[in-house]
Amino acid sequence: MYKKDIKVLDCTIRDGGLMNKWQFSKELVKSVYESCLAAGVDYMEIGYISSEDQFSRDEYGAWKFCSEADVREIVGENNTNMKLSVLADIGRISFDDIRPKSESLIDMFRVACYDHQIDKAIELAHHVIDKGYEATINLMAVSKVTERSLNEVLSDVGKSRVEIFYLVDSFGSMYSEDIQSLMKKYTEALPGKTIGFHGHNNMQLGFANTIECIIQGARMLDATMLGMGRGAGNCPLELLLSFLKNPKYKVKPVLQTIQDYINPLQKQIDWGYFMPYMVSGSLNEHPRAAMAWMDSDKKDDYVGFYEEIMDTREDLK
Amino acid sequence: MYKKDIKVLDCTIRDGGLMNKWQFSKELVKSVYESCLAAGVDYMEIGYISSEDQFSRDEYGAWKFCSEADVREIVGENNTNMKLSVLADIGRISFDDIRPKSESLIDMFRVACYDHQIDKAIELAHHVIDKGYEATINLMAVSKVTERSLNEVLSDVGKSRVEIFYLVDSFGSMYSEDIQSLMKKYTEALPGKTIGFHGHNNMQLGFANTIECIIQGARMLDATMLGMGRGAGNCPLELLLSFLKNPKYKVKPVLQTIQDYINPLQKQIDWGYFMPYMVSGSLNEHPRAAMAWMDSDKKDDYVGFYEEIMDTREDLK
Numbered sequence: 001m002y003k004k005d006i007k008v009l010d011c012t013i014r015d016g017g018l019m020n021k022w023q024f025s026k027e028l029v030k031s032v033y034e035s036c037l038a039a040g041v042d043y044m045e046i047g048y049i050s051s052e053d054q055f056s057r058d059e060y061g062a063w064k065f066c067s068e069a070d071v072r073e074i075v076g077e078n079n080t081n082m083k084l085s086v087l088a089d090i091g092r093i094s095f096d097d098i099r100p101k102s103e104s105l106i107d108m109f110r111v112a113c114y115d116h117q118i119d120k121a122i123e124l125a126h127h128v129i130d131k132g133y134e135a136t137i138n139l140m141a142v143s144k145v146t147e148r149s150l151n152e153v154l155s156d157v158g159k160s161r162v163e164i165f166y167l168v169d170s171f172g173s174m175y176s177e178d179i180q181s182l183m184k185k186y187t188e189a190l191p192g193k194t195i196g197f198h199g200h201n202n203m204q205l206g207f208a209n210t211i212e213c214i215i216q217g218a219r220m221l222d223a224t225m226l227g228m229g230r231g232a233g234n235c236p237l238e239l240l241l242s243f244l245k246n247p248k249y250k251v252k253p254v255l256q257t258i259q260d261y262i263n264p265l266q267k268q269i270d271w272g273y274f275m276p277y278m279v280s281g282s283l284n285e286h287p288r289a290a291m292a293w294m295d296s297d298k299k300d301d302y303v304g305f306y307e308e309i310m311d312t313r314e315d316l317k
Numbered sequence: 318m319y320k321k322d323i324k325v326l327d328c329t330i331r332d333g334g335l336m337n338k339w340q341f342s343k344e345l346v347k348s349v350y351e352s353c354l355a356a357g358v359d360y361m362e363i364g365y366i367s368s369e370d371q372f373s374r375d376e377y378g379a380w381k382f383c384s385e386a387d388v389r390e391i392v393g394e395n396n397t398n399m400k401l402s403v404l405a406d407i408g409r410i411s412f413d414d415i416r417p418k419s420e421s422l423i424d425m426f427r428v429a430c431y432d433h434q435i436d437k438a439i440e441l442a443h444h445v446i447d448k449g450y451e452a453t454i455n456l457m458a459v460s461k462v463t464e465r466s467l468n469e470v471l472s473d474v475g476k477s478r479v480e481i482f483y484l485v486d487s488f489g490s491m492y493s494e495d496i497q498s499l500m501k502k503y504t505e506a507l508p509g510k511t512i513g514f515h516g517h518n519n520m521q522l523g524f525a526n527t528i529e530c531i532i533q534g535a536r537m538l539d540a541t542m543l544g545m546g547r548g549a550g551n552c553p554l555e556l557l558l559s560f561l562k563n564p565k566y567k568v569k570p571v572l573q574t575i576q577d578y579i580n581p582l583q584k585q586i587d588w589g590y591f592m593p594y595m596v597s598g599s600l601n602e603h604p605r606a607a608m609a610w611m612d613s614d615k616k617d618d619y620v621g622f623y624e625e626i627m628d629t630r631e632d633l634k
Contacts (some may be wrong), residue, residue, distance in 0.1 A: 175528060176493070208526075242595070278556065302576045302580075
């Protein structure tokens with residue numbers, strides 16, 4: 001499918017870091033950067049941006065903060081066609097800690113929020129736009145949002161100066177028909193804006209849902225190498241690049257980084273298709289219970305997890 | 318999605334056995350049978366049917382042959398609502414070795430064929446129908462079949478007494494638009510017949526393509542526990558059962574067998590999402606080269622495999 005306005009965003013380090021508190025070697029981050037460049041990726045999301053007083057550097061690696069010095073050590077001046085993005089959680093970055101774009105290597109802030117935080121998200125997005133950055137708003141957990149609240153979010157975003165709005169399948173619970181329905185709603189409510197998609201892979205639908213989003217008009221697509229990301233992970237970048245017909249995209253550099261760094265890491269960290277994530281996705285549940293189960297010595301007790309989660313669901317008894 | 322005429326066929330033993338020459342313990346096969354029963358699965362495909370002079374029992378396990386005695390040891394008289402099927406490859410079973418249905422526990426023969434074998438496939442299918450069995454024809458490798466040849470196959474099947482015809486994504490190379498196109502072709506060419514779907518999971522699209530097939534009218538759906546099957550494997554049964562809304566389907570018994578038998582087996586046998594299978598699927602290639610690579614000491618050399626397969630593809634240089 002050749003749509004030349006499609007942009008691919010790699011968030012291997014940012015989303016993958018949710019599984020190891022961003023404790024990546026510099027060599028790994030450098031390899032992801034170099035292979036994204038060689039693969040024709042449009043944006044690389046290098047981490048979260050957080051104020052230093054919010055988290056401890058003893059516990060979290062550099063990519064929880066994305067200081068200019070740490071970013072520079074990986075990308076130099078980044079004199080390339082690939083842009084750099086960071087993800088901002090509401091309340092984790094002080095406005096005063098955000099430099100003007102002229103003093104930063106970062107090109108884009110993505111603001112993640114829940115529906116009830118939309119005003120704060122727009123405020124932060126406008127703040128970074130005024131400082132010279134691109135901005136997106138990524139509405140999380142939409143599979144639990146009511147129609148009335150979603151209409152209000154879309155109305156607010158529509159009136160804002162934020163040009164990019166993300167459909168996010170936070171729980172990996174969406175089927176193609178959910179994608180069609182939400183994409184229709186988003187594109188109708190936000191004419192002229194770009195819609196992005198960030199999926200999770202609990203039901204092995206991350207890539208399929210990304211394709212469905214493209215068909216329905218989404219033009220910014222998130223993916224990670226070998227699908228590395230929270231819980232079941234994300235749409236695999238290597239699949240997305242193999243699918244897209246634009247000749248600028250190359251899969252081979254990504255295979256090299258997977259071979260050298262990501263596959264070895266997967267032998268130590270359990271992201272991907274595991275039964276607890278499959279169960280939480282199919283039940284439209286936040287993955288936190290599944291992640292806790294996978295971190296325990298009961299990780300291979302699938303029936304135990306199923307029984308535990310079903311015990312919490314009055315509607316399924 | 319509640320469509321009460323949907324039938325689910327588990328082929329864990331049959332397709333999974335391609336990875337270990339059907340050397341399963343009786344306890345494992347029994348567990349798959351019992352959990353399929355408890356899960357509401359409509360058909361269980363217990364193996365290939367082959368004449369004893371075609372393969373050695375020293376090399377291959379019981380489910381390469383599916384003798385009545387071996388089947389009986391697992392299912393007893395199978396006085397249940399679940400039917401049993403076997404897969405027949407053209408030329409591997411002598412007509413004389415097929416008993417009348419009245420002397421067999423098997424309910425259905427599925428005949429796998431390439432396009433040039435369609436006459437032989439219909440002959441075998443008619444033979445088993447005349448002996449009292451249900452029959453399907455599963456056309457393999459359709460992603461490499463020309464329009465003219467496919468039209469001839471469909472015309473022949475349309476005139477036959479075979480009631481069930483399978484769309485098979487042998488190479489795991491199909492996207493949703495391929496499914497839509499082929500399902501439209503199959504349903505228009507074969508009014509009144511049932512269309513089935515058997516997918517492979519090279520690009521993590523086995524489940525997504527199964528859903529797309531349901532939307533397009535397919536009513537017999539193949540799946541395997543934890544996706545166990547040749548190479549990248551198949552549509553995972555646990556995902557399909559979680560998706561289908563018919564209350565007769567239960568996922569928990571399948572999770573139990575996965576926990577007890579299939580997950581431990583996956584620690585020994587590499588089926589699933591591996592880069593060589595991803596590459597062969599995305600390039601619409603038979604998985605044999607990827608399977609040979611995965612069986613060698615180069616299995617983690619993804620770039621090496623990519624270069625090898627690209628060297629064979631003049632069209633991609």
